[in-house]
Amino acid sequence: MRRGILLVLVPALLVAACGSSTSQGTPDPQTATVVDGRFELRFTVDRTTLKPDDSITGTAELRMNAGGSGALSGSSQLFGFEFAEVGGEHRVVTPAYRSDCAPHQVGSDSPLTTGIVKSGRTVGNGPNDAFVRDFLEGREVHLPAGQWDITAIAGFIDGRACSGQPHAIRATVRVTVAA
DSSP: HHHHHHHHHHHHHHHHHHHHHHHOOOOOOEEEEEETTEEEEEESOOSSSSSSTTTTOOEEEEEEEESEEEEEEOOOOOOOEEEEEEEEOOEEOOOOOOOEEEEEEEEEOOEEEOOOOOOOOOOOOOTTTTHHHHSSSSSSOOOSEEEEEEEEEEEEEESSSSSEEEEEEEEEEEEEEOO
């Protein structure tokens, strides 16, 4: 009888120990997936609860929905990321794209991927310009305290030589930056 009780208690203790360690400081990744015709954009943010000094990381992935592969074209910078404050001062950084026409090949087994990157520009002397200039400095992505929607945008043309059906697929994940 004692041996049976011990065998039940040991797994229970292991589960309890694992449960308590995963609730303290582990990543809380979140993924948003959007389907547009035969394309799928999957955007994962590695942590959605952060502090202002934390670097925000994640991955955007574009793949064909149904087997096979396809030729795409558009900017050599296929992915862009938008950072929009929810409430607060309603600050926004919209991505900027190169105006070239580059070929891309995508498949269900060979997706196009990128990490979160910053791009954008100011429009003159708008109320958001100082924030955008500060945000774009450096390579790491940091946001001030508040709630933010981070949107991965895959912009491309389904066809070669920038001729075909245009697509702009958007997948959004909300993060909270605590002061």
